[in-house]
Structures are given as C-alpha cells and as structure tokens.
Amino acid sequence: MITSGMIEFTGAPVWINRDNCKACDICVSVCPSGVLGMRYDSTSTLGAMISIDNPDSCIGCNDCELNCPDFAIYVASKEDLSSVNKKFAKLTDEAKERQEKIVANNYMSLDQQGVK
Ligand code: SF4
Numbered sequence: 831m832i833t834s835g836m837i838e839f840t841g842a843p844v845w846i847n848r849d850n851c852k853a854c855d856i857c858v859s860v861c862p863s864g865v866l867g868m869r870y871d872s873t874s875t876l877g878a879m880i881s882i883d884n885p886d887s888c889i890g891c892n893d894c895e896l897n898c899p900d901f902a903i904y905v906a907s908k909e910d911l912s913s914v915n916k917k918f919a920k921l922t923d924e925a926k927e928r929q930e931k932i933v934a935n936n937y938m939s940l941d942q943q944g945v946k
C-alpha cells in the first residue's frame with residue numbers, strides 16, 4: 831500500500847483525519863482553489879468539521895497540510911496520484927472565484943449559511 835503522510839493514501843488528492851481536526855478554518859483560508867469548506871457537525875466539539883467539497887479542483891499545492899496545526903489534513907504526492915491514473919488540477923478562474931465566495935461565507939461550505 832502506498833502511503834502519504836501519516837494516513838494511508840486511498841486514491842483521493844486530499845483527505846482528512848477527523849479525529850485530529852479542531853475546526854480552526856486555517857486550511858480553508860489558505861486553499862487557493864475552493865476545495866475546502868467547513869460544515870456544521872453536531873458530533874464535533876466545535877460544532878463544525880472540515881469538508882473536502884471539490885477534490886477535483888485540488889492543485890496539490892500542499893498549503894492546507896503545511897498550515898494545519900493539528901496534522902489533520904493530508905495531500906497526496908504526484909507519484910501517489912499518478913499510481914491511480916489521476917493528476918492534480920490546474921488553478922482556474924472558476925476555482926479562484928469559488929474560493930472567494932467560501933471566504934466571504936465565513937469559511938463555510940457554500941451550501942452552509944451563517945456563522946459557526
Ligand atoms: S487546519 Fe487542520 S485542524 Fe484546522 S480546520 Fe483544517 S484540517 Fe482542521
């Protein structure tokens with residue numbers, strides 16, 4: 831099994847360890863490509879949980895993983911992705927605009943409203 835970071839690679843460009851996430855929003859704020867958002871989650875102590883809403887837009891920049899203070903989010907290597915015949919996306923205007931909307935929505939996923 832190929833691994834990336836501390837959790838086994840399962841074929842996705844980016845994935846999370848829910849047990850470590852403290853819902854701090856940092857990864858959402860640094861993602862340039864509108865991949866991430868927060869979702870209300872009553873099972874989380876902070877009332878929300880990170881969500882990977884648009885994995886196909888991930889450009890593999892690693893900013894989320896590098897900035898997460900709790901080692902809760904992982905990005906595949908190019909080699910891992912190519913082993914399952916996938917590639918990271920290119921940054922598009924559509925993805926940049928979606929990211930702006932997510933930031934304006936208080937880092938919540940675009941189908942979630944309000945303040946967590
Ligand atoms: S930066 Fe890490 S702890 Fe914070 S919301 Fe993202 S995954 Fe969770």
Ligand code: SF4
Pocket residue numbers: 844860861862863864865866887888889890891892893894895905
């Ligand atoms: S690797 Fe970059 S583009 Fe992909 S989710 Fe993380 S911050 Fe966003």
